Structure formats: C-alpha cells, structure tokens
Amino acid sequence: MTDTMSEETPTEEQRPLGVYTRPKGGNGWRDWVTTVDHKKIGILYGAAALFFFIIGGIEALLIRLQLATPNGTVLGAEMYNQVFTMHGITMIFLAAMPLAAAFANYLIPLQIGARDVAFPRLNAMSFWVFLAGGIFINLSWLLGGAPDGGWFGYAPNSGIVFSPSVGMDFYAIGLQITGIASLVSAINLTVTILNMRAPGMTLFKMPVFTWMLFVVQLLLVFAMPVIAVALFLLMFSRQFGANFFNTEMGADPLLWQHLFWIFGHPEVYILILPSFGIISEVIPTFSRKPIFGYDFMVFSGIAIGFMGWGVWAHHMFASGIGPLSVAAFSISTMFIAVPTGVKILNWIATMWGGRVKFSAPMLFSVGVISMFTIGGLSGVTHALSPADTQQTDTYYVVAHFHYVIFGGIIFGLFAGLYFWWPKVFGHMLDEKMGKINFWVMLVGFNMTFGPMHVLGLQGMSRRIDTYSPGFGFEAWNMVATIGSFIIALSVLIFLINVVVSVKRAKGQPPCPPDPWDARSLEWITPNPTPEHNFDEIPTVESLDEFWHRKWGTDDEGQIVRVATAEEVCQDGTATGVHLPSPSYWPLIFAIGLPFLGLGLIFNLWLTLPGAILIVVSLYAWIFEPVDDPDGPHGEHHSDKEEVSQEASDV
Amino acid sequence: MSEETTTGLSHNKLAMWVFLGSECLLFGALISTYLLYRNKFYDGPAPGDIFDIPFTSVSSFVLLMSSLTMVLALSALQKGDIRNNRLWLLTTALLGAVFIGGQVYEFTTFIREGLGYTTSPFSSAFFTLTGFHGVHVSLGIVMIMSLLISSYRGKLTKKNTETVEIIGLYWHFVDVVWIIIFTVIYLVPNPTS
Amino acid sequence: MSTSETRTEDHEDHEDHEDHEHPSDQKYMQIALLLAVITAAEVATYFVHIGPALIPTLMVMMVVKFFIVAAWFMHLRFDSKMFTRFFVAGIVLAVSVYFIFLTVFEFWTKG
Numbered sequence: 001m002t003d004t005m006s007e008e009t010p011t012e013e014q015r016p017l018g019v020y021t022r023p024k025g026g027n028g029w030r031d032w033v034t035t036v037d038h039k040k041i042g043i044l045y046g047a048a049a050l051f052f053f054i055i056g057g058i059e060a061l062l063i064r065l066q067l068a069t070p071n072g073t074v075l076g077a078e079m080y081n082q083v084f085t086m087h088g089i090t091m092i093f094l095a096a097m098p099l100a101a102a103f104a105n106y107l108i109p110l111q112i113g114a115r116d117v118a119f120p121r122l123n124a125m126s127f128w129v130f131l132a133g134g135i136f137i138n139l140s141w142l143l144g145g146a147p148d149g150g151w152f153g154y155a156p157n158s159g160i161v162f163s164p165s166v167g168m169d170f171y172a173i174g175l176q177i178t179g180i181a182s183l184v185s186a187i188n189l190t191v192t193i194l195n196m197r198a199p200g201m202t203l204f205k206m207p208v209f210t211w212m213l214f215v216v217q218l219l220l221v222f223a224m225p226v227i228a229v230a231l232f233l234l235m236f237s238r239q240f241g242a243n244f245f246n247t248e249m250g251a252d253p254l255l256w257q258h259l260f261w262i263f264g265h266p267e268v269y270i271l272i273l274p275s276f277g278i279i280s281e282v283i284p285t286f287s288r289k290p291i292f293g294y295d296f297m298v299f300s301g302i303a304i305g306f307m308g309w310g311v312w313a314h315h316m317f318a319s320g321i322g323p324l325s326v327a328a329f330s331i332s333t334m335f336i337a338v339p340t341g342v343k344i345l346n347w348i349a350t351m352w353g354g355r356v357k358f359s360a361p362m363l364f365s366v367g368v369i370s371m372f373t374i375g376g377l378s379g380v381t382h383a384l385s386p387a388d389t390q391q392t393d394t395y396y397v398v399a400h401f402h403y404v405i406f407g408g409i410i411f412g413l414f415a416g417l418y419f420w421w422p423k424v425f426g427h428m429l430d431e432k433m434g435k436i437n438f439w440v441m442l443v444g445f446n447m448t449f450g451p452m453h454v455l456g457l458q459g460m461s462r463r464i465d466t467y468s469p470g471f472g473f474e475a476w477n478m479v480a481t482i483g484s485f486i487i488a489l490s491v492l493i494f495l496i497n498v499v500v501s502v503k504r505a506k507g508q509p510p511c512p513p514d515p516w517d518a519r520s521l522e523w524i525t526p527n528p529t530p531e532h533n534f535d536e537i538p539t540v541e542s543l544d545e546f547w548h549r550k551w552g553t554d555d556e557g558q559i560v561r562v563a564t565a566e567e568v569c570q571d572g573t574a575t576g577v578h579l580p581s582p583s584y585w586p587l588i589f590a591i592g593l594p595f596l597g598l599g600l601i602f603n604l605w606l607t608l609p610g611a612i613l614i615v616v617s618l619y620a621w622i623f624e625p626v627d628d629p630d631g632p633h634g635e636h637h638s639d640k641e642e643v644s645q646e647a648s649d650v
Numbered sequence: 651m652s653e654e655t656t657t658g659l660s661h662n663k664l665a666m667w668v669f670l671g672s673e674c675l676l677f678g679a680l681i682s683t684y685l686l687y688r689n690k691f692y693d694g695p696a697p698g699d700i701f702d703i704p705f706t707s708v709s710s711f712v713l714l715m716s717s718l719t720m721v722l723a724l725s726a727l728q729k730g731d732i733r734n735n736r737l738w739l740l741t742t743a744l745l746g747a748v749f750i751g752g753q754v755y756e757f758t759t760f761i762r763e764g765l766g767y768t769t770s771p772f773s774s775a776f777f778t779l780t781g782f783h784g785v786h787v788s789l790g791i792v793m794i795m796s797l798l799i800s801s802y803r804g805k806l807t808k809k810n811t812e813t814v815e816i817i818g819l820y821w822h823f824v825d826v827v828w829i830i831i832f833t834v835i836y837l838v839p840n841p842t843s
Numbered sequence: 844m845s846t847s848e849t850r851t852e853d854h855e856d857h858e859d860h861e862d863h864e865h866p867s868d869q870k871y872m873q874i875a876l877l878l879a880v881i882t883a884a885e886v887a888t889y890f891v892h893i894g895p896a897l898i899p900t901l902m903v904m905m906v907v908k909f910f911i912v913a914a915w916f917m918h919l920r921f922d923s924k925m926f927t928r929f930f931v932a933g934i935v936l937a938v939s940v941y942f943i944f945l946t947v948f949e950f951w952t953k954g
C-alpha cells in the first residue's frame with residue numbers, strides 16, 4: 001500500500017473524515033457484524049444459507065403433507081400457492097446460491113494464494129445485503145401474505161390484477177435486493193481471481209473449483225442485470241401502474257417470460273457449476289489421481305457458460321412462441337447437453353483405476369454424478385419439444401428439476417461441507433454419521449422425487465393444491481411424502497453430526513493439516529485457517545501444487561512421498577501481516593435497503609430512514625480508509641509479496 | 651497504480667469495466683423492451699407525434715460535450731493542474747445538469763400533451779428507459795460533485811487521477827448509452843397515430 | 844506467468860500509466876469536433892429525406908460515435924486489452940441475446 005490515503009499516519013487533529021473508533025479484531029458478536037475477512041464472511045454466508053435451507057425444507061414438508069392424500073386440507077389453496085412459491089424462492093435464491101457463495105468466498109482466495117478478496121468491505125456488504133433481502137422477502141409472511149405467483153413469477157399473472165396481495169411486491173423488491181448482493185459479489189470475485197493470484201498461479205493452474213466459480217461469477221455479472229430489469233418492470237407495473245404487462249393495451253404477455261428466462265437459464269448454471277467445482281476437487285482427492293482431462297473440464301465449463309445464453313426459450317415451448325423458435329431452441333438445447341456429458345465422463349474417468357476411498361465427501365460426489373445424470377436425461381427428454389408439450393407443468397418437470405437441483409446441487413454442496421469442514425473449523429465431522437447421512441438422504445431423495453416422474457406422466461399437474469381420489473395418484477403421492485420426511489431426517493442427522501463433532505472437538509487440539517491428502521493450495525495453511533491465510537504466499541509451479549509438494553516420482557516412475565504434510569504445511573504463526581480493518585458501514589448500508597422496500601410497498605415516508613442510512617453509510621465508507629489509523633499495524637512487512645497481496649480501498 | 655496485481659491492472663478500474671460490461675445487458679433489456687412497445691401507444695400519443703427532435707438534439711449535444719470536458723478534467727489532473735481540473739469537473743457537472751434539466755422539461759411537456767407514465771405500454775417503456783438513463787446521469791453528477799468537494803478539501807491531487815479516470819469511465823459510458831438512445835429511439839422514423 | 848496470453852498482457856500493462864501516450868488536449872478537442880459533426884449529420888437526416896438508406900446510415904453513424912468515445916475518451920485504445928474484453932463481451936452478448944429476443948417477437952418482420 002504505497003500511496004493510498006492511509007499512507008500518512010494521521011495525528012489526532014487530521015484523522016480522515018469518517019473514521020470513528022473502528023471495531024478491533026476478535027471473536028465477539030461485534031467482530032462478526034463488522035468483519036471484512038473473507039473467511040468469516042464465508043462462514044456467515046454458510047450459516048445463513050443453511051438457515052434458509054431449513055426454512056425452505058419446512059415449506060417443502062408442508063407441501064408434501066398437503067399432497068399426501070387426496071383432498072388434502074393442511075394448507076388450503078391460497079396458502080398452498082404461497083408455500084410453494086416461497087419454497088422455490090427460498091431454496092434457489094436464499095439457500096443454493098448463497099451456499100455456493102459461502103464456498104466461493106472462503107475458498108477462492110485460499111485456492112489462488114491470496115490474503116483476501118479484492119474488495120473486502122464490498123464483500124461484507126454483499127453478505128449483509130443478501131441477508132437483508134432474505135429477511136425482507138420472508139417478512140411478507142407477517143405483513144400481508146407471501147408471494148404466490150410461483151418462483152418465476154410470470155406476469156401478468158403476478159400483476160396486481162391476479163395477485164392483489166402485497167406478496168409479489170415483496171418478491172419484486174426482495175429479489176432486487178438479493179440481486180444487488182450477487183452482482184457486487186460477482187464483480188468482486190472476478191477481480192479477485194484475475195488480479196490476486198499468487199506468483200506462478202496462471203489461469204490454467206487454477207483448481208477446477210476456482211475455474212467453475214469464475215465462470216459462475218461471469219454469468220452473474222451478465223445475467224443479474226437482466227432479471228433486474230424484469231423485476232423493475234414488474235415493480236413499476238404493480239407500484240406505479242406501468243403497462244408493461246397490460247394486455248388490454250396491447251402489451252405482450254411473453255415479455256416477462258423472455259426476460260426471466262434469459263436470466264433463468266444462465267441461473268441454472270450459476271446454481272450447478274459450484275457443485276461441479278466441488279466434486280471436481282473431491283473426486284481426484286479420494287481417487288488419488290489427478291483430475292482426468294483438466295483442460296476439457298475447464299473448457300466444457302466455459303462452453304456451458306457460453307451456450308447457456310442461447311437456450312432460454314426451452315422453458316417456453318408451450319407458450320406459443322412459434323414453430324421456428326421452438327425448433328431452434330430445441331436444437332440448441334440438445335447441443336448444450338454435450339459439454340455436460342463431457343464432465344460426467346471426466347469424473348468417471350478420474351475414478352477409473354484410482355484407489356477410490358468412499359469417505360462421506362466422496363459418497364456425496366458419486367451421488368451427484370449418478371443423480372444428476374438421471375436428471376440430465378429427463379432434461380433431454382424435454383429438449384424434444386413434442387414430448388415437452390406433454391410434460392410441461394406436470395410433476396414430471398418437478399421430478400426433473402429436483403434431480404438436478406437436489407441431486408446435482410444439494411448433494412454437491414454437502415460433499416463440500418464434509419470435505420472442507422476441517423479446513424474451516426479445525427475438526428472433522430463424524431465420518432460414520434456422514435455416511436449414514438448420505439445413505440438416508442439418497443433413499444429419501446429417490447423415494448420423494450422418483451415417483452414424481454410417474455405422477456407427471458400420469459397427468460398430475462404441478463402447482464395444484466390438491467387432487468381428487470381415483471386418478472391413481474394416491475399411492476405415489478404417499479410414497480413421495482414419506483420420502484420427504486426421510487430427507488428431513490437426513491438433514492437432522494447432519495445437524496446432529498455438527499453438534500456432536502463440535503462437542504467432541506472442544507478442548508482438543510485442532511485436527512492435523514491435510515486430513516484427506518488433498519491437492520490444492522488451501523490445504524497448505526493449517527486448520528482452521530489463520531486470520532492472515534498464508535504465512536508466506538506460496539510460489540506456484542504446477543496444477544495441484546500442494547500435492548506435488550508432497551509427492552514425486554522415483555526412478556521407476558512410481559509415485560513416492562517426498563515430504564509429509566507437516567513438512568509442507570505452514571504453521572500459521574506469522575505475525576505483523578497487514579490486513580484490512582473491519583467496518584460498520586457495509587452492515588449499515590444493508591439495513592437501509594429493506595426500509596426502501598417497505599417504503600415503496602406501504603408508506604413512502606419509510607423510505608426516508610432507508611435513504612439516510614444508505615447515503616450516510618456510503619459517504620462514510622468512501623472516506624473511511626481501508627486501514628484504521630488507530631488499528632494495530634504490522635510491525636514489519638516481511639517481504640514484497642505481502643505488500644502485493646493487499647486489497648484495494650473500496 | 652499502487653498495488654502489484656497479477657495482471658498489472660488496478661482492482662478499481664478492472665471492477666469498473668466489469669460493471670460496465672454488466673450495464674450493457676441492463677440497458678439492452680430496457681432498449682429492447684422499448685422497441686417492442688414503440689408502436690403500442692393505445693389511445694395515447696404516438697412517439698412520432700410527440701418527440702421534439704430539435705430540442706432533444708440540443709440536449710444530446712450537451713451530453714456529448716460533457717464527455718469532452720470530462721477528459722479535459724482528467725487530463726488537467728494528470729498534469730497536476732488542479733485549477734483546470736476543478737474548472738472542467740464543474741463544467742461537466744453543469745452540462746450534465748443541463749441535460750437533466752432538459753429531460754425534466756421534456757417529461758413535463760409530454761405529460762401536458764397527454765403522455766403520462768400509465769398512458770400506454772409505449773409511454774411506460776419510454777419513461778422507464780429514459781428515466782433509468784437520467785438516474786445514471788444524476789448519479790454521475792453526484793459523483794463529480796463529490797470529486798469537486800474533495801478537491802476543495804485538498805484531497806484531489808495528481809495521486810488520485812485514477813479515481814477521476816474511473817468516474818470518467820462511468821460518465822462516458824452513460825454518454826455512449828445516450829448515443830444509442832438518441833439514434834434508436836428518437837432519430838429512427840417513429841410511428842405516428 | 845506461463846500462459847502466453849497472460850504474458851503478453853503483463854508485458855503491455857506493466858508499463859506505467861504515465862508512459863502511455865495520452866492524447867493531447869488538442870487531440871481531444873478534434874475528436875469532440877468530429878463527434879459534433881457526425882451528430883449534426885445525424886440530426887440533418889431528420890430534415891433532409893434520404894429514403895431507404897436512412898436507417899443504415901443512422902446505424903453506421905451511431906456505431907462510429909460509440910466507437911470513437913470508447914476508444915478515445917474511455918482510453919480503450921491505449922489501455923489493457925482486458926478492459927476491452929469485458930466491455931466487448933457485454934456488448935456482444937447484449938446485442939446477440941436481444942437480437943434473438945426481438946426476432947422471437949417477430950419485431951423485424953412486423954416492426
């Protein structure tokens with residue numbers, strides 16, 4: 001940091017504007033709400049996402065209870081609409097995306113050998129804004145009814161005429177808020193990956209996980225503005241009477257659908273690629289082989305990212321977009337299956353001939369490969385537009401997307417939780433319970449969603465609150481409901497595992513470095529990762545740098561150990577490493593946003609405190625230097641690298 | 651730039667460019683929505699009835715010239731010429747304000763002539779697109795004014811050229827968007843009722 | 844740096860900013876003058892009828908103006924290719940996606 005504002009150490013009189021007593025490092029609640037440490041922010045993301053995952057899960061159970069028997073009365077039609085809509089929104093925007101953000105935040109800097117992200121305070125802001133948005137959307141339950149127009153909120157159905165409660169207002173504004181969080185975080189991580197790699201870490205030495213998340217960030221950068229516009233149009237229509245979806249005046253009812261799915265299909269890859277990245281780390285580690293076809297893995301990820309922009313209208317085959325469009329999008333959709341297939345083959349080839357060890361993370365990863373393949377195949381059946389005309393809006397589609405979403409994403413995220421838990425918390429999760437967790441989840445998952453294929457083909461429509469007896473729906477619905485409670489049990493087992501493992505680890509020394517004989521750079525730091533990440537920024541020579549420091553080949557070409565993990569790993573004892581100081585402003589900024597939203601919905605006066613919080617926090621933020629002049633400064637900069645790793649002052 | 655980064659590029663500037671890449675899709679969506687609705691004017695005035703091309707030409711020209719003054723402000727600061735830097739920043743902000751003033755005038759005239767926000771899909775799309783652009787210009791003015799304030803507090807010196815450059819990038823981008831809007835929305839022959 | 848891509852970038856970016864040849868103020872004025880002239884020509888099409896060539900002419904002039912501002916005022920001509928890449932990615936993506944979007948709405952045929 002050679003020439004930013006903080007260079008001159010200010011005296012009492014000339015403290016820069018906006019610097020009040022800054023929070024200091026530590027572990028109290030105040031340190032968590034003011035932290036700018038990418039690891040703490042990652043943990044916050046993870047905790048919030050798991051919380052919302054449980055909320056969304058409870059909503060799922062309510063849906064299944066309502067549908068367990070014909071003529072169900074658990075929820076009633078109006079409540080049912082709200083519950084399935086909130087279930088979808090919560091799972092996608094408040095659970096799956098932020099859980100991926102948790103991994104991205106925690107791991108990307110470590111995998112590329114950086115001390116933090118490019119913009120630490122913006123990173124904190126992204127988290128708080130996401131949380132504010134999540135809480136805001138859920139406030140709708142108390143303030144007049146939750147959104148009820150489905151997670152993709154088709155206008156004009158989601159307009160004021162057909163959805164008169166405030167629910168869809170919360171949807172339009174709430175998703176706008178979480179969208180800001182995603183966009184800001186995506187820009188931040190893009191810059192981080194491009195600009196903060198350790199010496200020698202070229203783009204093609206980055207771990208596949210980092211690569212996949214890099215593609216995700218680029219997708220977010222370009223997709224978030226599209227849904228932002230769609231949500232603005234909806235919000236302006238509902239709040240100010242704009243006529244974007246007013247068909248009586250000649251507006252086109254397909255406008256929303258197109259905008260939503262131009263965002264929506266890239267969003268699908270935003271959801272799945274993190275999971276692909278996770279299992280691309282887990283599978284080589286537990287197969288004790290390098291990933292098969294690293295280049296193919298990376299390029300197929302990039303290809304998916306590109307092609308994902310040209311298939312959106314496959315969600316609209318039944319919307320009357322015309323035969324030519326249907327044909328074109330049908331074909332492009334079949335093409336996009338190719339790079340995905342490449343990935344699946346690569347994972348299988350990685351395991352092939354390896355000494356595979358089925359620990360819990362590996363089980364979940366194999367679960368991803370198998371369940372995602374089922375979901376992918378049913379997906380290809382609706383790329384064929386004539387078949388899709390039969391399947392769309394039935395339970396067949398619900399089955400399909402849960403095989404990819406739950407089977408592909410949630411299993412992958414669980415693989416990541418088991419794999420990196422020791423890295424983050426310094427103790428292992430119980431392996432036996434982990435395995436039980438996996439098998440229970442696998443059984444419950446297939447019991448819940450397998451039968452939905454049948455139900456769909458039998459003609460049971462999606463988003464109906466109940467059905468009459470006598471269509472042959474009863475048995476499979478009951479099976480699905482029982483299955484959903486088995487899934488709930490598996491999540492409970494996970495939570496118990498966490499509690500038990502935390503208790504067991506109390507008073508114990510942290511687990512030794514490198515519990516899995518892992519391959520990438522994050523494991524070179526001790527467990528749990530020290531606040532400054534690396535004692536010394538490593539110089540990277542190869543892909544799988546960490547593994548290559550432990551293993552070499554002897555004269556016969558046999559792989560032999562050249563160093564123990566203890567020898568290779570850093571001990572985390574460096575002192576005087578310069579880190580950005582915590583800040584209150586990201587949190588205060590985030591608190592302002594829900595007030596703006598509430599003001600727009602209920603009473604414009606409420607926007608006033610929101611606007612004040614936002615303006616004040618922004619200005620205070622800008623004039624607050626990254627480094628607290630009162631804060632503890634490093635006594636020495638140990639070397640040049642350290643200086644180079646510092647974050648920017650935004 | 652102060653920091654050694656992998657690419658040699660500054661974090662802030664790279665972030666601004668990534669953001670501008672993102673903004674392309676935002677304005678793209680708004681412009682496409684407008685195009686879809688330009689002849690959906692229902693009972694209200696049509697674009698061809700109501701646009702005042704000479705007037706908008708003048709305000710477009712004003713915005714275009716504000717891009718010139720913005721680069722001159724940057725260039726002055728690069729030479730360490732604080733006085734001219736302030737002068738050009740102020741001019742840029744003023745030209746921006748003139749543009750916004752013109753937009754307010756245009757909007758009020760339209761409303762007087764019967765084109766309200768809720769008159770037709772065309773009117774909603776028109777006001778939303780140009781309104782979004784106007785908000786971007788206004789934010790730019792706020793940023794430039796903030797630069798001026800910190801300049802008068804003695805904080806905007808040669809060291810900070812990059813800050814000015816980045817805000818300039820934003821400002822030029824907003825100008826470039828207007829170049830498109832001016833042609834596609836105003837100059838291309840418009841339907842009349 | 845071992846990929847050739849990054850290497851070339853490093854090369855050009857490591858030269859310090861001040862070393863780049865910044866256009867002189869005079870150059871900027873000339874460019875602005877050019878922009879003004881094109882704008883005048885654009886506006887002239889409103890008064891002088893040029894028939895079916897109108898829309899293509901307008902589009903060309905628009906693109907030229909866009910290009911000039913991006914290249915000179917936004918310094919893309921002199922700056923790292925990385926910046927250009929992000930901007931071009933956004934523009935190309937936006938143009939192609941929304942072109943298809945309008946095509947699906949039969950915008951080009953039905954206007």
Ligand code: HEM
Binds near residue numbers: 057462463
């Ligand atoms: C316990 C596990 C789960 C169960 C039992 C479950 C059950 C269901 C059911 C029955 C529906 C259909 C509602 C209807 O159409 O009437 C549904 C919809 C949906 N689910 Fe799940 N789900 C589970 C987990 C997930 C997860 C993990 C995700 C995403 C990460 C997810 C995303 C969705 C989405 C996006 C919809 C569509 C909502 C809509 O139609 O607007 N679900 N779920």
Ligand SMILES: [Cu+2]
Binds near residue numbers: 264265311312314315
């Ligand atoms: Cu899709």
